[in-house]
Amino acid sequence: MPAMDPKILAAVFASIAALTVSGSGSVEDFQNFSPGDFLDGSLGDIPLDIDNIVGELTDRPEPTNSVEVTVNLNSDETTLTADNAILEIEAFERLESKSRVIESDGRLSFSNFTGDVVLRKDNTTGLRGQSTGFSSSGVTLVEKMDVNYNTNASRIILDELKRSKISLENANIDMSSESGTEISQENSPLKINSFNGKITILPGENQVRMEGLVDRLEAGGATFTG
Structure with missing residues (x-):
């Protein structure tokens, strides 16, 4: 061995x-x-x-390289996958599903969210997965639940991601690292084998911002490993 x-x-x-x-x-x-x-x-x-x-x-080794990445999406639909993350929905009027509507003028936070956030060009976002509860405006519900909503939120956050894989296609990518490395690629795929940190999603701008640690990042023909 x-x-x-x-x-x-x-x-x-x-x-x-x-x-x-x-x-x-x-x-x-x-x-x-x-x-x-x-x-x-x-x-x-x-x-x-x-x-x-x-x-x-x-x-998916423990990542150690501090980076900030801004991604402008060019695809009609993009999916980000999370595992036991905090999912925060900000600046939204309503979440809709076949059986439930949630309306709020504040922030809605799902705990231990595992599933997909699906971004679409029409500025609607699909939330598909499971959670152990949510809180909003001082009200907290602790209950295992399916998350199957569409939302018009202008800001969505995936926080406390741990060793997450990220794969995006057809994007304009700008990365800067704490060590001074910079990468800029257009109309390229982005692949990260292991990511710890926070992802901020801005559906109205078709933009994703990442702050955290990576092990290996590939953007088009460029590779960053620290």
């Missing part, structure tokens, strides 16, 4: 610890666990797929 990056190995151990403590194991069982125990099987049977954990952490 080839040597594994220390950061990935540490993350694997952390994942095993979390699953062991939350499963049939206990904190005491795990206190004396070492890499040697993992390799020789001394820990016993653990109900998890090591290959999947290693593959996930290899594909």
Whole structure:
């Protein structure tokens, strides 16, 4: 077996610890666990797929490069996917679905949103996924719910994203990094293998702004890795 990056190995151990403590194991069982125990099987049977954990952490490592990215979208429809993020809807009059209408003149925040934000050229945005509740104007509802709305919001935020993959097509891209690197590409795809941070979506401007950390960013023919 080839040597594994220390950061990935540490993350694997952390994942095993979390699953062991939350499963049939206990904190005491795990206190004396070492890499040697993992390799020789001394820990016993653990109900998890090591290959999947290693593959996930290899594909989406913890990002460390601070960037700001502005993306002007040229496609008729663009989808951003989130996993356990905070979804904030600002400056909207209503959210509509087949069974429910939500009206507000303030901010609506969905907690632990997992799903898609679909941006369209006609300035309507589709929200498709699940959430563990929402809050607005001092009212909070904690309840697992399906999120299936269209909205006219002029500002939407995905916050507290963790190791998210981002893939956009046909966009004008401007990136600046804390290290001084700058990238500017037109009519190009944008791919980020792992992103931590906040995405601000401005449907009326067909624009997406990202602030946070990336591991690897590809914009057209340019690549940034720190």
